[in-house]
Amino acid sequence: MNFRFLHCADIHLGKGAHINSERYADYFRSFAAMVDYAIEQKVDAVLIVGDFFDEQEPSAETILRAMQGLRPLRENAISVYAIEGNHDKKKRSEPSCALDILAAEGYLHLLRPEIKDQQISLLEYKPGSGGALISPVEGLSIAGLGFIGHNPEVFLEQAVQQLPEGNRAIVMYHTMVVQSESRLEYGYCLYDDIKELQKHVGYLALGHRHTRLGVNGEFDGWIFNPGSLEYVNPLDYRLPSELRGFFDVIVSDDSFNATHIESLKRPAVTVAVDISNCRTPQALQDAVLFEVDAAVSTPLIDQSAIIIVRLKGSFGIARHNIPRVQIISELKERFKAIHADLIDEDLLRDGTEEHVLIDPDALGELGDKARSLMVEIMQGQGIAVGEEQDFSDSLLDWKDRLASSAATPNDELLEEMRQALTQFTQREAK
Ligand SMILES: [Mn+2]
Numbered sequence: 001m002n003f004r005f006l007h008c009a010d011i012h013l014g015k016g017a018h019i020n021s022e023r024y025a026d027y028f029r030s031f032a033a034m035v036d037y038a039i040e041q042k043v044d045a046v047l048i049v050g051d052f053f054d055e056q057e058p059s060a061e062t063i064l065r066a067m068q069g070l071r072p073l074r075e076n077a078i079s080v081y082a083i084e085g086n087h088d089k090k091k092r093s094e095p096s097c098a099l100d101i102l103a104a105e106g107y108l109h110l111l112r113p114e115i116k117d118q119q120i121s122l123l124e125y126k127p128g129s130g131g132a133l134i135s136p137v138e139g140l141s142i143a144g145l146g147f148i149g150h151n152p153e154v155f156l157e158q159a160v161q162q163l164p165e166g167n168r169a170i171v172m173y174h175t176m177v178v179q180s181e182s183r184l185e186y187g188y189c190l191y192d193d194i195k196e197l198q199k200h201v202g203y204l205a206l207g208h209r210h211t212r213l214g215v216n217g218e219f220d221g222w223i224f225n226p227g228s229l230e231y232v233n234p235l236d237y238r239l240p241s242e243l244r245g246f247f248d249v250i251v252s253d254d255s256f257n258a259t260h261i262e263s264l265k266r267p268a269v270t271v272a273v274d275i276s277n278c279r280t281p282q283a284l285q286d287a288v289l290f291e292v293d294a295a296v297s298t299p300l301i302d303q304s305a306i307i308i309v310r311l312k313g314s315f316g317i318a319r320h321n322i323p324r325v326q327i328i329s330e331l332k333e334r335f336k337a338i339h340a341d342l343i344d345e346d347l348l349r350d351g352t353e354e355h356v357l358i359d360p361d362a363l364g365e366l367g368d369k370a371r372s373l374m375v376e377i378m379q380g381q382g383i384a385v386g387e388e389q390d391f392s393d394s395l396l397d398w399k400d401r402l403a404s405s406a407a408t409p410n411d412e413l414l415e416e417m418r419q420a421l422t423q424f425t426q427r428e429a430k
Contacts (some may be wrong), residue, residue: 001168001253003137006038008246009049009174009207010228012087013069014062019339022304026266027054030229031069033264034246039076041248045136046078048108049207049226050085050147050174056400058088058098066098070107079136080108083144085174085207086187091397092390093420103127109134111144111172113159118386120145120155122162133162140251141167147174147208149186149371150389153193160200168202168251176209177223186372191219198222203249203256210236211243215260222256224249229263234341237308238270266338268306271295272345276313281323284315288327288342289334296335304338307331312345319344371396384424391424 011031016023038046053062073080082099084090090097090112103110106127113132114121122143125131133143141164148155152175163169176188184190187208197204198220206213206225210232214224227244231237236244245263249256273291278284288309296307309331311322324342331340374392378384384391398417402409409417 001137001139001251003045003140003251004041004043005045005047005170005249005251006034006043006246007047007049007205007224007249007258008034008226008229009205010051010085010210010232011048012051012054012228012230012232013066014054014058015230015232017059017062022338023266027230028065028069030264034229035069035072037248037261038078039072043078043248046073046080047142047170047172047205048080048082049172049205050083051087051207051228052082052085053088053098056088056091056097063098063101066102067105067107070102074107081111081134081136081142081144081172082108083111083172083174083207084146086147086149089147091400092394093397093401093416111142111146113143113145115148115155118154120148120158120162122159132159133164135164135167139167141169142172143169144172145174147187149393150375152187153189156189156194157197160197163200169200170203170205170256171201172205172207174207176225177204177206177213177219179219186369191223195220202251203258211239212245212260214247214258224258226260230265231268231306234308234343237268237306238310241265241267266306267300267303268308269296269300270308270310272310272312274313275311275315277316279316281317281321284317285323285327285330289330292331292335301336304336307335307337307340308343309341310343310345387424391421394420394424 011027013027013031015027052066070080084097084099088097088099099110102108109125109127110130111125111132111134112130114123122133123131125134132145133141135141143159143163145155145159156173159171177191177194178184178188179191181190201222204223206223209225210228212225212227224247226246229244229246231244242262244265245261247258248261249258271292273288275284275287278287292307292309296305327342328340331337371392374395375388378388378391398420
């Protein structure tokens with residue numbers, strides 16, 4: 001067999017728009033650099049394992065630039081296979097999402113399974129009519145599962161049973177695999193629950209976790225996660241750059257040989273500043289600027305790096321007296337930072353955690369938690385038995401839709417909502 005592909009995930013196109021146009025462009029630039037690599041190396045395919053877009057409803061500009069980014073692959077006949085992630089998946093109340101636009105224009109093949117009554121079906125993929133299973137070359141299958149929040153391990157097992165026998169298989173799945181139950185969160189798989197599937201899956205291509213997994217043979221060497229291409233969340237910046245990138249994978253008759261390639265990204269520095277002895281706002285500001293000056297070299301200044309300051313120690317002044325705005329504008333001015341931020345370490349639950357409530361970018365994760373909580377409440381109350389997940393997704397989609405519609409939703413919208421939600425209440429009455 002002769003097949004070579006790139007495996008990437010969590011591109012988050014559209015991110016950074018609220019910071020400035022340059023930061024917004026960074027995400028496209030990082031993707032473009034990977035596309036250049038794909039063409040130079042003449043790979044056969046690129047796999048995008050979820051969260052290509054940062055939002056469910058990317059702006060028209062973001063969709064346009066995504067198309068520009070994908071076009072060279074199309075021109076070079078490099079196939080692109082994509083699945084939805086939690087950030088860019090189709091809303092339940094709508095028939096299609098932004099990825100469907102790209103698929104309809106021939107930029108990528110969107111693999112999407114059918115899920116009905118808690119049963120997943122992998123239909124054979126046909127351009128124009130969808131499906132989740134494709135064989136790009138004889139003897140090899142690619143299955144795309146997307147993001148399934150609730151009990152992802154159950155759906156993975158169901159999907160694996162539908163893989164064609166005799167073929168080697170790549171399964172694309174937007175989920176995180178963890179070793180211990182204490183790390184388990186909504187949308188994650190516990191390794192013990194899926195390790196038997198190794199017999200049937202040659203390469204489990206993951207997305208969702210923004211740092212790489214699989215370069216050290218973790219999880220018996222068949223599970224790979226490339227990490228995001230760019231830094232996505234504020235706490236990402238402090239981690240080494242090489243943890244994020246994409247895999248270059250050569251499939252041979254008896255193995256998947258994956259090499260992790262670090263992606264191009266905006267340089268970032270995180271500077272920890274102990275402010276225990278600062279008694280005045282001015283002293284605090286001086287301490288921050290002094291430490292940053294020591295940590296940031298001229299090349300970093302020339303590249304307009306991202307500068308994150310983490311305040312440590314017990315404060316000599318009240319938190320609300322910290323001159324945040326002033327410090328951030330000083331950092332931008334003096335060190336030409338494209339983006340600067342102050343993180344108050346004492347407010348972080350745990351310095352090593354990836355999800356922090358004060359992080360505005362973690363709102364997506366918070367949405368996931370809301371879903372999971374809603375499911376638990378429904379299960380406890382016997383509401384929509386067996387369809388708790390679907391009902392919860394549906395309710396949250398409607399909440400979003402109503403929030404973005406006019407103050408008083410029109411009759412048409414209300415009727416649509418009635419139809420979408422009635423199925424769940426009827427089930428309960430049975
Ligand atoms: Mn994700």
